[in-house]
Amino acid sequence: MKQEDSTATAAPPPLMPRKVLKALVAVFILLVALPVSLHFLSLPRAPLELARHLAYACPSWAAPLGSDELGRDLLGRALMAGGLSLAVAVGAVLSAWSLAVLFGSLAAWRPGTPLSGTINYIIELLQTIPFIVLAVSLAAVFRPNLLGIALLMGVVASAAPARLVSAELRRVRSARHVTAQVALGHPPMLLFRTAFLPTLALPPAIWLLLLLPELLTVDAGLSLFGLGAQPPTPSLGRMIYDGLNQAQAGWWLPSAPLLVLLILVVTAHFVASYLRKLIPAAL
Amino acid sequence: MSSRTQLRWASWIVGILAKLLGLLLLTFLLFHLGKVDPARLKLGPMASEASVARERADLGLDRPILVQFADFFGHAVRGDLGHSFRSERSALPLAAEKLRRTFLLVLGGLIPALLLSYGLALAASVWTSQRAYILLPARSLAILPSFVIAVGGLLLLSLAGIRLSSDSGKWAPCLLLALFPTASLTLLLHSATAVEPPPRPWLLSRSFGFSPIAAFHRALFSPVSVPWITAWTTQLSQAVFTAMVLELVLTIDGGGNLLANAVQQRDLPVLQAVLLLNGAVFLFLQSGSSWLAGILDPRQRNLAPPSNPA
Numbered sequence: 001m002k003q004e005d006s007t008a009t010a011a012p013p014p015l016m017p018r019k020v021l022k023a024l025v026a027v028f029i030l031l032v033a034l035p036v037s038l039h040f041l042s043l044p045r046a047p048l049e050l051a052r053h054l055a056y057a058c059p060s061w062a063a064p065l066g067s068d069e070l071g072r073d074l075l076g077r078a079l080m081a082g083g084l085s086l087a088v089a090v091g092a093v094l095s096a097w098s099l100a101v102l103f104g105s106l107a108a109w110r111p112g113t114p115l116s117g118t119i120n121y122i123i124e125l126l127q128t129i130p131f132i133v134l135a136v137s138l139a140a141v142f143r144p145n146l147l148g149i150a151l152l153m154g155v156v157a158s159a160a161p162a163r164l165v166s167a168e169l170r171r172v173r174s175a176r177h178v179t180a181q182v183a184l185g186h187p188p189m190l191l192f193r194t195a196f197l198p199t200l201a202l203p204p205a206i207w208l209l210l211l212l213p214e215l216l217t218v219d220a221g222l223s224l225f226g227l228g229a230q231p232p233t234p235s236l237g238r239m240i241y242d243g244l245n246q247a248q249a250g251w252w253l254p255s256a257p258l259l260v261l262l263i264l265v266v267t268a269h270f271v272a273s274y275l276r277k278l279i280p281a282a283l
Numbered sequence: 284m285s286s287r288t289q290l291r292w293a294s295w296i297v298g299i300l301a302k303l304l305g306l307l308l309l310t311f312l313l314f315h316l317g318k319v320d321p322a323r324l325k326l327g328p329m330a331s332e333a334s335v336a337r338e339r340a341d342l343g344l345d346r347p348i349l350v351q352f353a354d355f356f357g358h359a360v361r362g363d364l365g366h367s368f369r370s371e372r373s374a375l376p377l378a379a380e381k382l383r384r385t386f387l388l389v390l391g392g393l394i395p396a397l398l399l400s401y402g403l404a405l406a407a408s409v410w411t412s413q414r415a416y417i418l419l420p421a422r423s424l425a426i427l428p429s430f431v432i433a434v435g436g437l438l439l440l441s442l443a444g445i446r447l448s449s450d451s452g453k454w455a456p457c458l459l460l461a462l463f464p465t466a467s468l469t470l471l472l473h474s475a476t477a478v479e480p481p482p483r484p485w486l487l488s489r490s491f492g493f494s495p496i497a498a499f500h501r502a503l504f505s506p507v508s509v510p511w512i513t514a515w516t517t518q519l520s521q522a523v524f525t526a527m528v529l530e531l532v533l534t535i536d537g538g539g540n541l542l543a544n545a546v547q548q549r550d551l552p553v554l555q556a557v558l559l560l561n562g563a564v565f566l567f568l569q570s571g572s573s574w575l576a577g578i579l580d581p582r583q584r585n586l587a588p589p590s591n592p593a
Contacts, residue, residue, distance in 0.1 A: 132524035
């Protein structure tokens with residue numbers, strides 16, 4: 001009984017344990033800072049620099065992944081496009097996480113109210129339409145910049161994790177430590193910050209981390225449809241499309257952007273899988 | 284039909300109708316939320332203000348928004364979403380014609396994936412000594428998104444000298460599309476069926492003399508058939524994405540190229556039609572899968588409409 005009481009009044013675990021934070025920082029450095037630094041510091045030529053005499057040049061020391069029809073360095077372009085794709089995908093994850101926590105909590109905070117019903121309805125509606133069709137349609141109408149693309153992808157991706165948050169909130173509100181805090185008269189915001197948020201934040205974070213590889217490909221897909229980064233800024237989808245259409249001129253044309261996308265996707269997959277195992281263990 | 288069953292049917296149908304209404308509202312808003320006036324988009328940047336104003340009146344954009352929505356709703360129910368800004372063809376039949384090819388491609392990839400994943404999971408359960416080899420391709424492919432597998436497959440084929448095009452038949456795009464769903468569905472089935480120690484129903488089935496294949500189907504597959512079907516349904520979104528990308532790259536005259544052209548030309552009626560048709564088909568498939576779940580697993584019947592209306 002004594003043990004139960006102590007469990008009931010125990011403080012919730014910290015939002016972000018130090019171990020997880022270190023892992024996240026390491027991941028960020030590995031995934032974002034390193035390629036970007038390499039790209040700006042050690043590449044022989046700038047990604048947008050034209051050199052027509054090097055058009056369709058094979059891979060060499062000067063251009064490790066060859067060059068395109070305008071003689072531009074494919075490694076530099078692919079790294080730049082990969083960095084932008086990653087930034088958009090990470091932005092989409094962050095915005096989707098924030099929206100999922102906000103709307104999932106609102107949907108479950110006062111069940112049965114019109115607000116809750118409306119949010120649940122919108123969430124279900126978003127899940128009815130294929131991700132890419134909805135994202136392309138909205139992007140075609142709004143014509144957003146890269147930040148807008150990240151936000152838009154975040155809105156579309158937030159539907160499923162918002163349902164997770166909603167379910168988790170309904171489960172947690174009957175927990176003993178919450179009952180105790182309510183009995184002690186804690187105000188709603190304090191209750192939300194200390195009792196609910198630590199538990200609600202993790203399931204959508206894990207979900208969205210696992211979605212990161214798919215978001216990277218969605219960004220590539222959007223650029224394939226002519227949305228997102230516009231020429232001369234390189235984008236992975238457009239580079240892959242152009243490269244596949246010119247594959248007869250050189251195998252390296254589609255290989256370079258695909259290689260970068262493959263590395264990003266595989267790294268994101270393993271990092272997300274590792275964090276999925278790490279986060280519940282740390283808590 | 285009992286009153287409880289009638290109530291479940293009614294709530295299921297009302298749910299679908301409510302989502303269809305929401306879909307129509309979203310489609311309607313697509314026309315009105317953009318930064319640029321649809322009449323200006325239709326006529327182009329060089330059109331005079333007078334002709335844009337005339338076009339606005341023709342499109343009914345000068346009326347109150349609720350009247351416009353009621354008008355749009357009435358026309359959409361009759362299958363009319365207006366004419367394409369560029370080709371002057373009716374948008375909904377145009378989108379239906381092109382998306383039919385996309386969905387055939389999607390089904391051409393997903394139905395073999397369903398059968399292949401069942402076969403591979405069965406083989407991995409029956410031939411345990413060969414399990415690692417059977418599952419190796421699935422484990423390798425499942426970590427890559429469908430888009431990467433399809434584009435990587437195209438690259439490998441082109442490196443091998445096989446140049447695919449819209450005339451090279453449907454088998455290659457369907458095969459490329461089937462790889463990821465096959466891998467992920469196989470692993471899902473395998474993780475649920477290859478339990479150590481073997482579950483009691485499996486041991487009982489084997490001791491009663493059932494063959495390994497019959498025992499797999501009765502004792503191992505049946506309990507996981509609902510998650511398997513649900514996972515298959517969740518593959519649809521990625522499959523549509525991949526199919527559209529393949530259509531773009533291989534210049535197949537389907538929904539992918541239609542969507543790309545509509546985006547480039549800012550053809551709002553076609554965009555609306557693509558969104559509405561995709562949503563309606565997905566709604567139908569999602570409802571169908573929950574109905575199927577009700578047939579396969581009686582415990583799901585409280586969540587889905589009854590499998591047997593009688």
